[in-house]
Amino acid sequence: MEPAVRLASGVAAPLVRELFVPPQRPPEGEELIAGTVSFRGLRPTTTYGDLERLAREFVRHGLDGRSLPLREDTAVAAVLARTLAVMGELDTTDVQAVRLGPQDWARLLRAHVPGADRKLTEESAWFHDSLLVAVCLHALHLFVQRSPYIADRLPERSHRIRQLVDLGDVSALRERRRQPSPEDSAFEERYLRSVVEEYNRVTIYGIDLPNPNTPDSWPLETTYLSLGAEFGGPGGRGRDDAPAPPEEGGAAGGADPVMPADRALAGQERVLLRGVAGSGKTTLVQWLAVATARGRLPEELAALHGRVPVVLPVRRFARQGFPAPDDFLDAVGHPLADEAPDGWMARLLADERALLLVDGIDEAPEDQRPAVRDALRRMMRIYSGTCCLVTARPPAVDAEWLADEGFDELTLAPMNRDQVAAFITAWHTAARTDTGDDHAHLDEYRDRLLQTIPLYRELRGLATNPLMCGLICALNRDRSGSLPKGRRELYEAAMEMLLQRRDPERRVLHADEVHLQRAARERLLRKLAFRMLLEDRAVLGEAAAVEEIARCLPAIPAAAAQGTPAQIFGHLLQRTGLLREQADGAVEFVHRTVQDYLAAKEAVERGDLALLLEHAHEPQWEEVIRMAVAHARPGECGELLAGLMAPGKVGMQRNRRRLLAAACLEHVTELDPVTHARIRRETRHMVRPTSIAAARGLGWVGPIVLEMLPDPETVADDEAYRIAVTVTRIADDAAVHYLSRLRRRPSLPLTLRAELMRGWRNFDTERYAEDVVAHLDPEGLYFPVTDRVELAVLRRLGGRECVQVAGHFTPDELLAGLDRGPLRHLWLTHDLGVSMEWLADFPSLTTLRVNPRLPRVGGVPEGIRIIS
Known part of the structure; x- marks a missing residue:
């Protein structure tokens, strides 16, 4: 129970520290409190007069400007000093006091000075008791801070004591709440300006090539x-506040x-x-x-x-x-x-x-x-x-x-086609602000990329987030439209671009005295990434980075002859484009995936497969393992995958390793058939999820899951729904084939149909519409449209009675794209920012469902019911 009178730790902690002798070293066990007080013992550091002075300070801060009846402040301080003096007389240990807590410890101290407060008024006596509890709380907090033994032995009690102190601090601040002081206000102005300066720029991966003097980052508002x-x-x-299904027979699902x-x-x-x-x-x-x-x-x-x-x-x-x-x-x-x-x-x-x-x-x-x-x-x-x-x-x-x-x-969510197109367009618009000499070709590069991505499954699967989209844009520009297709190939091309061709093509040839080729640069960066992996770091201090380079240089003659470790480190930081410096001089890779890629390559190069297998069940090593399989030679690849399947781990760790082995199959370049068959055989029955969360998680395994799933027409409805949740998250054309079999089931409940519809944004729209969407019973089902391609395809299917607008559209685009005849129920999840009079052009529309997080809509024609 927290005290009714609160003392902020800022004022209480210094006073409490004076009550006790500072320890020479952290206690290794229980300590007798009487042996640690400063006003008793063979060599006391304070006197009883000091104790009375401290008690008066406690009373003053506890009253915080208030007053006691009959001006009993001094009398209360005298009683408090007598009560606190009991700490030097009892045989209570610090562990026992923490176990008692502030209320009971204070009660124990009061019991040994019976009648000390009999001359106080009732209000003053109550104040003394509550103040004593507050002082005891801060004394217990001091014990917990000083003694790791207490924190280990009584973790819950220690946590509660720390929490009570924090609550007291917050309450004290709130009781004094007023307008920020002039000092606070002046600092806040400068602080807010610094936030804008620090975070109003975003790095678009690789955009600085091949042009000289190109900026490394771009204004946030333009990108x-x-x-x-x-x-x-x-x-x-x-969610509890998710939109409820429309009433009175309206559409749901x-x-x-x-x-x-x-x-x-x-x-x-x-x-x-x-x-x-x-x-x-x-x-x-x-x-x-x-x-x-x-x-x-x-x-x-x-x-x-x-x-x-x-x-x-x-x-x-x-x-x-x-x-x-x-x-x-x-x-x-x-x-x-x-x-x-x-x-x-x-x-x-x-x-x-x-x-x-x-x-x-x-x-x-x-x-x-x-x-x-x-x-x-x-x-x-x-x-x-x-x-x-x-x-x-x-x-x-x-x-x-x-x-x-x-x-x-x-x-x-993954970027949809409109977002990918918007990103590509913004990227090339930003590229016009550099000083390169290829601006006349940027429109051509942009248009070629916009046409290429929808044609190739590998690129579609990669271009679903800003990082990979930016990398694809940069490589497309760098190679005048010739793009690698897979993840490993993209990163290999990025390494070549950044580590080998970056400076020569920017005509930066003499920026420093260090001249390294790609192999030496990459090898040193791999060493840094590998050390960060081993130490589980995302940031490496400058001294540690220089130390690692110094350790590695003797084995890399091409680099060792170029300068000191500090000079080599500066060169890697300034000239590779893969490292980023923090304000304190520490460094990090421009993105964690770059670090994972380089660390995986180093692990394989060292033949340290045992290390990878030791950590394979840890989530932060997942990308490293996948990249290592991509880098590995056939024998190493087989060893890694066999290790993932080997016994030794149990429970979730075992399951995670085995599913990771299945996921890695899409990254192998060559693998013996026996290992491949074993992985498929032993993971086949792991892909029967029993919960929606497990079903979602299977999506990360990839296309290999499709070969392990049961016949979709033979499972129960609840399992069919969970399977749909998994398959709609596998970005592969083969998933469409499986989902088309799933929709042929004799039983298709609304939840299953809704999940099949949700998935169409992850696949080629026209094929998915032909194989899946066109065959779904529309009764009660909302058909979502997230981009203009889906809008056009849904119109070609003849429109639907219930449509969910889940993308950025203007009213004119919706008027042109939606089939006006059948539409009866419209669900808006985006704010169109205009009056809704235009809905009058839909003659059959009876219901407008609006997400409750959107602003209130206005101008809805009469006869259309609004549901939120």
Whole structure:
């Protein structure tokens, strides 16, 4: 139970420390409290007079400007001093006191000075008792801080004591809440400007080639693309506030729609944003930070106006643990950290004015993620009014990771065709601002790429997120339209472009005294990436990077003759385009996938397959394993895959390794038939998911799953639905064939038909429409359209009675694209930003369903019912 009188730790902790002698070293076991007090013992460091002085200070801070009846402040301080003196007389240990807690320990102390407060008024006696509990709480907090033994032996009690102290700090701040001080306001102005300066630029991978003097980054406002997102994971798991089916016989059956990610945040105080590598999580964080700092938020996010964005990239502090609020700026290396007024961040959180943006939980070592979660939970409970967005890759944390603290899961959806086209167009528009000499060909490169991507399955599968889209654009420009098709080939081409041809084609030949060819550059970068992999780091300090280069240089003669390790490091940082420097001098790779690619190649080169197999069940090693299989020679490939299938692990670890082996089959270049057959045989029965979450997770395994699934016409309805959830997430033409068999089932419940419709955005639209959509019973089923191709194909199918508009369209495009005759129920998931009078042109329309997160619609013609 927390005390009724609260003392902020900022004033209480220094006073409590004077009550005890500082230990020479951390205690290794229980300690007698009487032996640690400063006012007793053979050599006391304070006197009873000091104890009385401290008691008077406790009373003053506890009253906080108030007064006691009959001016009994001095009398209360005298009683408090007598009570605290008992700590030096009892045989209570620090562990026993922590186990008792502040209330019971205070009661024990009072019991040994019976009648000490009999001359006090009832109000003053109550104040003394409550103040004593507050002092005891801070004394117990000191014990916990000093003694790892207590924290290990009584973890729950220790956590509760820390939480009570934090709650007291927040309450004290809120009781003093007022307008920010002039000092705070002046700092906030500078801080907000720094947020805009730091995050208003985005690097588009590889855009700086082949032209000289090309900038490495571009303004966020000219390149930001609003991506789609779904609540509840891919496909939606259902939410309490999700749109309900229309009443009175209206259409139903739509899954949670894909919405613009920035709009999906509307009305959400706490969100766990999950997305695969390169899906745009960090860019969304940047946009949200800049838009909030500038006060230029869309209407749906008006609740964030006045908030102060605090960006916390986890990689900056992953190994040190989640920082305390007042250490936020220091932990991320913010340039204004030393200038922040004392306690500013805590006041910001206590006043409910902060927008916390925690980016990249997957960058924390796996064994430290529970500690990060505990710190976040604690903070969210203490600063209950804090808006918070946390990002992570899906394998790193599950959907319920922060559900207890009210976090809703939001998953970034793959880019649809319109978004890919918009990104490609924006990329080439941005490229016009460089100083290159190929601007006359940019339109040709753009148009050729727009035509090429839909034709090739491999490119369609890769061009679903901003990272890979940017890389494809850069390589297309660099090679004048000649593109590699697979993931490994794309990265190999990127390495050649950045490490071999970058400087010569930019005519940068004498930028420094170091001249290295691609092989030496890549080898050194691989060493850095491999060390970061071994140490589970996303960021490497400059000293550690130079040390690693110094260790490797003797074995690389071509590099050793070029300069000192520090010079070589500077060359790699400045000239390769693959490393990025932090404010404190530490370095990271421009993207985690680049680090994984290089680390995997180094592991294979070293023949360190045992290391890969040792960690294969860990989510953050997944990409490394896949890339290693792609790099491996046939014998090594067989050894890796056989190792993944070998016994030794149990439970989820075993299952993850075996499914990873199946997923790796699409990356092998040569594999003996026996191993290939064994993997298929032994994983065949693992692809019968028993839950929707498991069904979604199978999608990452890839096309190999299709060969292991049962006959879709022989399974029960509930299993058929789970199978559909899996297959609609496998971006391969063969999936369409399986889904066309699935739709031939004699029983197709609404949920199954809705999932089959949801999946058409992941495949070639015309083929999917012909093989699947055209054969689905439309009764009660919403047909989603997310781009103009789907809109046109649905019209060619004769339109449908129920249509879900899940993409960016203008009213004119919808009037031209929707078949007006059959349409009776329209579901809008995007804000069109105009009056709805145009709906009068749909003669049969009776129901307009509007997502509740959108602004209120107006101008709806009479006779059309609005449901939200």
